[in-house]
Amino acid sequence: MSTQLSYLKDLDILLVKSSGIYRLGAEIHTLKTIAQKLKEYQCHRFLHDHRGTQVIAHTLESYDRPKIYEQLFGDHGIKAALLFDEINEDLRFLETVCRNRGWYFKIFNRYDLAITWLTAS
Numbered sequence: 001m002s003t004q005l006s007y008l009k010d011l012d013i014l015l016v017k018s019s020g021i022y023r024l025g026a027e028i029h030t031l032k033t034i035a036q037k038l039k040e041y042q043c044h045r046f047l048h049d050h051r052g053t054q055v056i057a058h059t060l061e062s063y064d065r066p067k068i069y070e071q072l073f074g075d076h077g078i079k080a081a082l083l084f085d086e087i088n089e090d091l092r093f094l095e096t097v098c099r100n101r102g103w104y105f106k107i108f109n110r111y112d113l114a115i116t117w118l119t120a121s
Contacts, residue, residue: 001018001023001027002018002019002020003017003030003033004016004017005017005033005034005037007037007041007043011045011119012043012045013043013045013047013115014034014037014041014043014045014046015047016046016047017049018030018048019052019053020053021053022053022054022056023056024055024056024057024058024094025058025061025064028068028072031072032072034046034048034072035073038073038078044079045080045118045119046078046079047083047115048081048083049083049111050082050083050085052085055084055091057090057093057094058090059093062090062093063097065094065097065098066098066101066102066103069098076102077104078104079104080103080104080106081106081107081115081117081118082095082106082108082114083107083108083109083110084107084108084109085109086109092107
C-alpha cells in the first residue's frame, strides 16, 4: 500500500491518496501520519481518496475504528470524507459506526460531493 499526502491550502483540506491494498485494521501508521499532518497544518478536514485502491474493511475492524480515531485524533471536530470507486455495505457500516459515535465522517463516490461536504460549515 502506498499513500501520498498533500495540503490543499485554498480549501484547508488535507488530501490523502492511497493505492494498492488498504487493510483497514492494519493501516494505523497511515492514520498516525494523518493526525500528525492535521496538527502541523492546524487543519480539521481531510479527504482520503481510495479510488483505485482495494479496501478491505471487516465488520469488527469497522466497529473498532472510532476508538482508534479517539486515540489518534482526540478532536471530534475533525471532518473526514472517504472517497471510493464503489460504495458497498461494509463501507456503509463503517460510516454508520463512526457517525453514531460522534465523528463527522462520510463516504462518497464523487470527488466534487466530498469537497462540497467538507467545505460546508
